[in-house]
Amino acid sequence: MQFFKVNDVYELTETKVKERILWVDAEYTQCYTIELNIERLNLHLRDIKELDDKFDSRKLIFSIEDDIVKYLNSIDMSECQKDLLEKSWQVIKRIALTYNEPDIFNEKTRSELIKKVINELHICKASVYKYLRQYWQGGKIKIALASELYKCGGKGKEKNLGTQKVGRKNYLSYVEPDKVGRNVSSEWKDIFKAYIKKYYFNHKETSLQKVYKIMLAEEFGKKCINDNGELIFKTIPAHECPTFSQFRYWYYKRRNIEKEIIGRKGEKEYKLNNSPLLSNAKYHAFGPGYIYEIDSTPYPVYLLNRIKSENIGRPIVYHVSDVFTTEIVGVYIGTGNACYEGAVSALYNCTENKVEFCEKYGIKIGYNDWPTGGLPNSLRADRGELAGKLPEKIVSNLGISIETTASFMGKSKGTVEGSFNIIQSTLKPYLNGVIERDFRKRGGSDARKHAAMTIYEFTRHVINAVILHNKSIIGNYPLTQEMINDGVRSIPNEIWNWGIKNISGNLRTVSDTYLKLNLLRDGVAKVTEKGIEFVGRIFRCDIGTVENWYPKARNSGYWNVNIRYDSRNLNIIYVIDSKGNRFITCYLSAEENLYRDKTYEEITAYLNDMKVELQSLRDYQNQCYLDFHQNEKDNVQNANDLNLSNKDVLTRNIKENRKIENEVYGKEQAITLGERKEEIIENPTKDQQNTNLKINIFNKIKSIRKERNNAG
Structure with a gap:
């Protein structure tokens, strides 16, 4: 059995009529209802059992009437509307409140009460019936009597304009009334839409004024013949063309900012700088170490070489930030480009004892100045240093899941990106060699000439700024009720220490050697x-x-x-x-x-x-070997040409011949001081060479034998 209550609204499915229950008797047998969505007062006495049967047979369904619209419009009512509301309420208070129910629902009794209030307030009968209808149809609340002017005018609906020009007249029409202009027609709207899509929504970023001029040139011209008989294009009169104001009004009335930015600057630009920010990363981090964010940026300062004091360019700075606390838990400063080693060095710094780490740079701190972190559950990075197969050991051996974000999407890593801005703004007034806004502009300062720090000194500055950040109040940090109860201030170090005590279980540690081998x-x-x-x-x-x-x-x-x-x-x-x-x-x-x-x-x-x-020297090597090979062939050929015809002589007296050759060749190769006088000898013929060779050999052998005999 369905329980029917006062102000319930139901619909009779057969007739599509909606009614509101105004009163239910104490025995729960009968009720009075008023028909909705009509402009007259139409009351009914209904039997509860009959309504219940219709509900069971699905001939009656309950409906929800939303009265919030009237309430919202009543907030901005004018003084005149408020006076009208009070006037109508005075009428209702005299005849329609609960002390007159159910008598007011009887037509005869209602008529007597209405006559009485007419005499008292000097108001017409129609107005009283109107107020009663509004009050009962609106749920028997005062705001139901409010003016319904918000329904007038068709706000937001397209108007069917005729030939009569709407809007402010142009100045020309005061002189020439027939040139008042035209309303925007459906044909013009189609042209506007086509040219906006073609010329405005593209990466050329054409201005709206320029698109309008292109449209006039292409669509609002006519062909005609000039005095020379040539076909030319001529613009139609200005009062027959759409004005720029009409074109601009039509566009902004239907403007889609998301579509405009994506069409003109690209989807990446929209997501980076113009998309809505509908979430806070801190609500998705369940304590210290749940999510770390890591990123790098070239710092806008020039450094010097530690040995030669020469400019080495800009350093690369890595930050690792804890999302839950905004604590900077790790840093790394290098001189190269962004790389895997830089990222894992910053991750390793998260596990280092910060007191010992700062001592390397001559900075003395206490443990609470920069608490030692640990390894996180998840590491959020862009598709750069930690993309691909390199971080597989980090995932499998260290148990850290890696979340990759889109490139150049700083808002995806809002915590670490914000830390860069904070550290840079903190250090900028104290550093030499910082790149200013006018760098590389004519007359601007050259930051390279003001470089005065080494990477060691710059690292000291960064560490001091990080310590300051971790000890500073963070504006608009969403403290939880538990933090407020425990007196936690929105300071990263305090939130970190509170989280370690109350939301532990996220941070993990491994041995130093094991960590290094996996990084x-x-x-x-x-x-x-x-x-x-x-x-x-x-x-x-x-x-x-x-x-x-x-x-x-x-x-x-x-x-x-x-x-x-x-x-x-x-x-x-x-x-x-x-x-x-x-x-x-x-x-x-x-x-x-x-x-x-x-x-x-x-x-x-x-x-x-x-x-x-x-590879480039292959031609040179091939040419060298070719020259060598050709010379060798020539030498062998010359030697063959000089061979004796009698081959037997080549097999006799080899030792004596070697001694003779050694004496002759040795004298030729002897080292002498001064210039050696060379004799010019004419080249003998082949027969002469053979004859001379035989004579020389014979004379040499004869002289050797003579020397032996004399010695004996």
């Missing part, structure tokens, strides 16, 4: 007879010597080993020995001094350059 890059090296080879360079370790790795490699062949390395300096690599559950430190060998203190990128770039250079 370093992976690589594969091979053990050879020379040592451990990686990127073409040789590394050695004492364990390899003791365990005879290198002789084994020479006799049994090389084998691969897994390593860890920091690409910023390849003086050291770490071999992972899974069998011995250890890591082995290997150092760059002495003969590789050329590559000492070089980065992985520098070494690989040099090796690639060498390969390119060798």
